[in-house]
Amino acid sequence: MSESLAILLQHGYRYALSLAYHSAKAEDLLQDAWVAVIQADGPHEKGYLFCAIRSRFYNLHKRELLVPMVPLESIVEPAHDSINVNYEDDFEDPRLDAALSQLRSIEREVLYLSAVEGYTAQEITTITGQARGTVLSMLNRTRKKIQCYFSANEVKVVSHE
Amino acid sequence: MSEHDVTDKAVKDYYQEKTLSAEKLQQLMDVAQLAEKKPAAEVVNWKSRWLIQRNISIAASLLLAVLILFQWMNVAPTQQQLVASIAKEIAINHQKQFASDFSASSYAGLSRVMTKLDFKLTDPERLRSKGFEILGGRYCSLSGHIAVQVRLKNSAGEIFTLYQTNSHETFKALTEHTARAKGIDIEMWNEGGVFLGIAG
Numbered sequence: 001m002s003e004s005l006a007i008l009l010q011h012g013y014r015y016a017l018s019l020a021y022h023s024a025k026a027e028d029l030l031q032d033a034w035v036a037v038i039q040a041d042g043p044h045e046k047g048y049l050f051c052a053i054r055s056r057f058y059n060l061h062k063r064e065l066l067v068p069m070v071p072l073e074s075i076v077e078p079a080h081d082s083i084n085v086n087y088e089d090d091f092e093d094p095r096l097d098a099a100l101s102q103l104r105s106i107e108r109e110v111l112y113l114s115a116v117e118g119y120t121a122q123e124i125t126t127i128t129g130q131a132r133g134t135v136l137s138m139l140n141r142t143r144k145k146i147q148c149y150f151s152a153n154e155v156k157v158v159s160h161e
Numbered sequence: 162m163s164e165h166d167v168t169d170k171a172v173k174d175y176y177q178e179k180t181l182s183a184e185k186l187q188q189l190m191d192v193a194q195l196a197e198k199k200p201a202a203e204v205v206n207w208k209s210r211w212l213i214q215r216n217i218s219i220a221a222s223l224l225l226a227v228l229i230l231f232q233w234m235n236v237a238p239t240q241q242q243l244v245a246s247i248a249k250e251i252a253i254n255h256q257k258q259f260a261s262d263f264s265a266s267s268y269a270g271l272s273r274v275m276t277k278l279d280f281k282l283t284d285p286e287r288l289r290s291k292g293f294e295i296l297g298g299r300y301c302s303l304s305g306h307i308a309v310q311v312r313l314k315n316s317a318g319e320i321f322t323l324y325q326t327n328s329h330e331t332f333k334a335l336t337e338h339t340a341r342a343k344g345i346d347i348e349m350w351n352e353g354g355v356f357l358g359i360a361g
Contacts, residue, residue, distance in 0.1 A: 002190060009189050013181040027185055034189050038196045096175050115169035116176045143168045 005044060009034070011117070012049045018112030019057045019105050032056050046117075050127060057105070099149035106130075107142040114139055240334055247304060247332075247358065248340035248347045254301055254310060255322045255345055255360035261297025261312050268311075271298045275309060280327035282309060283355045288323070292316050303358070304331050313361075321361030332356035 012033065016026035033052035042048050100108055106128065113119045113127060121139070125132045162170075181189075265271040272282040275298060296312040301324070308326035315321065326332065328351050337350045349358040 005190055005193060006186055009186055010181055014176045014179055017179055018176065023179070027181065030181070031185075031189065035192060038192055041196075044193070096171055100172075100175075111172055112176060115172040140165075143165050146168050146172070147164055 008044055008046060008049060011046055012053060014116065015050050015109075015112060016053050016057070018108045018116075019054065021101060021105070021108065029053050029056055029060075047127075054109075054127070061105070095150060095153050096146070098153075099146045102149065103142060103145065107138060107145075110135055110138050111142045111146075243331070244335060244338045244340050244349065245342070247335070247349065248338075248342040250303060251322075251324055251347050251349075251358045251360045252342035252345045254324070256343060258320070259299060259310070262299040264297045266295050268295070271295070271309070271311065275300065277307065278309065278327075279307060280325070280355055282311075282325055283353050283357070285323070285352055285357055287350070287352075288313075288359070293321065296320075302326075303356075306331070313359075319361060321359055324358040324360075326356050328354050328356045 009030065012030045013026055016029040016033075017023060020026045020029055030053060033049060033056050036042075036052050036056075037044070037049055042052075103111070110124055110128065110130075113124045114121075119127070121132050121135045124130070124135045128135065130138070263271060263274045265274060268282045268284045272278075275282070277300065293313040293315055296314055298309050298311045301308050301310040303324055303326045306326050306329055308324050311323040311325065313321040313323055332351065333356075335349055335351065335356065338348075340347050340349070345360050347358055347360045349356070351357070
């Protein structure tokens with residue numbers, strides 16, 4: 001029971017990460033969604049949890065659009081410089097990390113659902129509410145964007161050498 | 162392996178490496194365990210509490226509806242209640258036998274001196290044949306509306322009082338009624354946009 005729960009939460013975290021990109025934001029999203037699932041006595045299922053995460057992410061996103069906010073990490077406080085967190089440091093593959101950071105959240109989400117969770121285009125359509133054709137073309141374009149980023153990055157490295 | 166597959170694998174590996182910290186994971190699992198440990202009764206209580214609240218809301222709404230209905234019934238009396246109420250008012254006014262404030266021998270004469278009325282005094286058709294003599298008039302009120310009390314005397318020397326007021330919404334429905342209040346016979350009717358009542 002606890003093992004399956006842990007696996008479910010890890011899946012939820014990765015999905016939240018694909019949406020929010022930042023690990024701290026992903027943790028917050030997961031926590032909010034998880035508490036909501038428990039309070040609603042909802043099923044401990046991936047689909048249900050993903051749905052809760054997704055709705056919270058987009059609600060937050062809408063709110064951020066309405067109320068412009070300055071991210072805490074962008075505020076430099078001289079007295080606490082030593083405790084500033086650089087989220088980008090969390091990621092081990094800087095190239096892929098950088099490529100993912102260039103994508104829109106919907107693109108990262110669709111790519112994650114396809115590449116990591118193994119969902120079909122039809123299933124992704126159900127989760128994201130996008131048309132099947134849109135999902136397929138978005139997947140294709142997102143992969144190409146990553147590949148382009150990789151190629152450009154390689155060229156840059158070679159030219160420096 | 163196609164380029165797409167390579168990208169997908171890289172993305173998969175990338176995300177597979179990302180894990181929730183042990184501390185956070187434990188924290189979230191504790192939340193779930195705490196919820197599980199709650200006795201089933203509590204869940205039932207939550208649901209029954211909701212049911213109780215819903216039933217209280219329904220009961221309160223019904224009570225409010227009943228109160229409004231009673232209030233409405235009081236505010237909008239039936240025609241019989243209205244007739245009884247006006248008849249009683251006319252009877253009381255008649256019994257007081259107040260002296261007239263304005264002397265005139267015709268309705269037209271009274272109309273000339275009583276200028277504060279919001280209606281035109283009428284010479285009632287149904288009284289014309291009865292040979293009443295007009296003694297005078299004074300302002301009064303009927304159901305809160307300005308009215309005229311006209312003192313009349315018949316050929317036998319008996320005193321009658323006639324009441325006239327604008328035929329407001331209150332009186333429009335009272336086409337023709339007779340009533341007895343405080344031992345006095347009262348007739349009420351509408352004529353030419355004026356509500357009339359005679360007591361004697």
